[in-house]
Amino acid sequence: MPKLLDEIQSPGDLKRLPPEKLPQLADEVRALILEVVSQNGGHLASNLGAVELTLALHYVFDSPRDTIIWDVGHQCYTHKILTGRKARFHTLRQHQGILGFPDRNESEHDIYNTGHASTALSAALGIAVARNKRRDDHKVIAVVGDGALTSGVAWEALNQIGILREPLIIVLNYNEMSISANVGALSKYLTYLVSGQHYLRIKDQTKSILKSIPAVGWPLIKVGRALEDTVKKVFFPGLVFEELGIRYVGPVQGHSLTSLLEVFRDARTYDGPVLIHCVTQKGRGYAPAQSNPERFHGAAPFNRVTGEPLVRAAVPTYSAVFGKTLCCLARQDERIIAITAAMPEGTGLSGFAREFPGRFYDVGIAEQHAVNFAAGLALRGLKPVVAIYSTFLQRAYDQLYHDVALQDLPVVFVLDRAGIVSDDGPTHQGINDIVYLRHLPHMILMAPKDENELQRMLKSAFTYGHPSAVRFPKGRGRGVALEEDPQKIELGRSERLKEGKNLLLAFGSTVPAALEAALELEKEGLSLAVVNARFAKPLDEEAILSYAQKGSMIVTVEEGIVSGGFGSAVREFLDRERRFDIRFLRIGLPDEIYPLGKADEIKGMFGLDSPGLSDRIRRFWRG
Ligand SMILES: Cc1ncc(C[n+]2csc(CCOP(=O)(O)OP(=O)(O)O)c2C)c(N)n1
Secondary structure (H helix, E strand, O other), X not given: OOOOHHHOOOHHHXXXXXXXXXXXXXXXXXXXXXXXXXXXXXXXXXXXXXXXXXXXHHHHOOOOOOEEEEOOOOOOHHHHHHHHHOOOHHHOOOOOOOOOOOOOOOOOOOOOOOOOOOOHHHHHHHHHHHHHHOOOOOOEEEEEEOOHHHOHHHHHHHHHHHHHOOOEEEEEEEOOEOOOEOOOHHHHHHHHHHHOHHHHHHHHHHHHHHHOOOOOHHHHHHXXXXXXXXXXXXXXXXXXXXXXXXXXXXXXXXXXXXXXXXXXXXXHOXXXXXXXXXXXXXXXOOHHHHHOOOOOOOEOOEOOOOOOEOOOOXXXXXXXXXXXXXXXXXXXXXXXXXXXXXXXXOOOOHHXXXXXXXXXXXXXXXXXXXXXXXXXXXXXXXXXXXXXXXXXXXXXXXXXXXXHHOOOOOOEEEEEOOEOOOOOOHHHOEOOHHHHHHXXXXXXXXXXXXXXXXXXXXXXXXXXXXXXXEXXXXXXXXXXXXXXXXXXXXXXXXXXXXXXXXXXXXXXXXXXXXXXXXXXXXXXXXXXXXXXOOEEEOOOHHHHHHHHHHOOEEEEEEEEEOOOOHHHHHHHHHHHOOOOXXXXXXXXXXXXXXXXXXXXXXXXXXXXXXXXXXXXXXXXXXX
16 A cells, blocks of 8 residues: 655645545555664654644644744654655664754754753743744644643743733643653643543532522522533632633544644634643553653664564663662651652653552653752651652752752762763753762762762762762663672772773763773873762862872873863862962863764764773873
């Protein structure tokens, strides 16, 4: 059978199809997404759930004139396929390939770059207001998930959308899931709207009120459907949105193209903000993803027939080691509380959640609240651990400073995915945390060289009595043995790994490559001691000074932005000691936008692998 998708290069081609052909096209798009994601990995379940919704949007609206903004952006694959990127779709998430999120450099149809959650409503409102000021005439559409709606940022936007009343179409892609099951009172409320029970309850209540009015009540009730319609109009549903000044439409079956086309066509005519509550199913059309949407939210390459991952490694991930260690520590200390911002699985906390349900909090996509919440817990003597990916903790900078650091509260921060991250592109790089943490008063900042050291650091963090952070990379550890009872690390104490005259001081994930580079350079006659810094704050000043006395060169290495990072901390210390005589080289990452690719590829490009380090140090030494 000829494929409809073969004929579609643009939304214009899509519009030429009769609507009854759209379900077939949806099947073809799903098949393509499944084929590519099973090979390259990617956000499968979210994309399979948004196929019809995207087809209908492009069928009714006129992109790029009408602007469509994708919240988080991880559900934009159908959009990319329909907007000229079908032929390159097989390069999804690969170096020099198609980004898994909207990218303004890729297409005029990608209006706004996303990757972090809950930004679409604010951006859409900005565009709608600009449209008004420029006297433009186009539609603005924001597609936002129920997970993303748990974030305060989204509600800050709704707060203003409701009052400005600019025409704006919000498509709420409701599937009851964030990455894991969605959480919180709002999520419950959305489910309540979909269930229709609130409507029945209001109807019953109305009936009993009417019944109680003598003579008038019963006849009114008998009016039946008319009453139902009145009640519906007055009370049904989306009360919260309507009260905020945003028209509510729904719930709409988000896989019925007929329903979607109808409501989107209607929405074109509204002259204020409208929220369309579309009910979708994550993983739609692929049984393994439908039954386990969490696993297929962001999937590594897998066998399409069985759904099983292609690679099963024996070495545990850093996240898994963190989760297991925290469980061990929590068994001995009931004050330990774990907090995640919508990432129980990704941060390795699912086991903790099962074992200690009363001590585990998933706060939703609410990083700022997570940090503040932890501050309150710590103030009352509990021992909160906040596990958030490095890139997402950026959201909570003020809470880190104002609520935790200034009050010197002993909250433990666990920063997963710190450093260069594979496949997801610039929005997901965990490269800023050293810079945004190391200058905070009282903050202790650690990075382990391997997964056993992570155990030690976690255990130690609970004993320091100050705010502390441990950063580690995405993925597997180095396969080292894990101590049953991890040793405590003395605050600020580094670890000497190799003797030498000059100093190569490496932080965290860069230690193995630094060691290799030093051994290589040793053969060329450059004597380099390798020290695992362990702490970016406090620094092991004694060790640094001893090498400043012994040798003539200090090199620092970190997997993070070099400006204001770990190396800068060492340089500042040497300046305070007036050691201007020491030759000093800091190696890290430049403040650039990082290309898409595998972490090792990107690190190689920026000279953070061992040949890159040898090369940089050799040139500096000779230069
Ligand atoms: C600030 C921030 N925190 C966490 C994440 C990680 N994250 C990516 S998608 C997602 C869930 C989004 O759920 P929803 O908006 O409902 O979309 P769905 O995948 O269900 O379609 C989360 C938590 C993120 N992208 N940004």
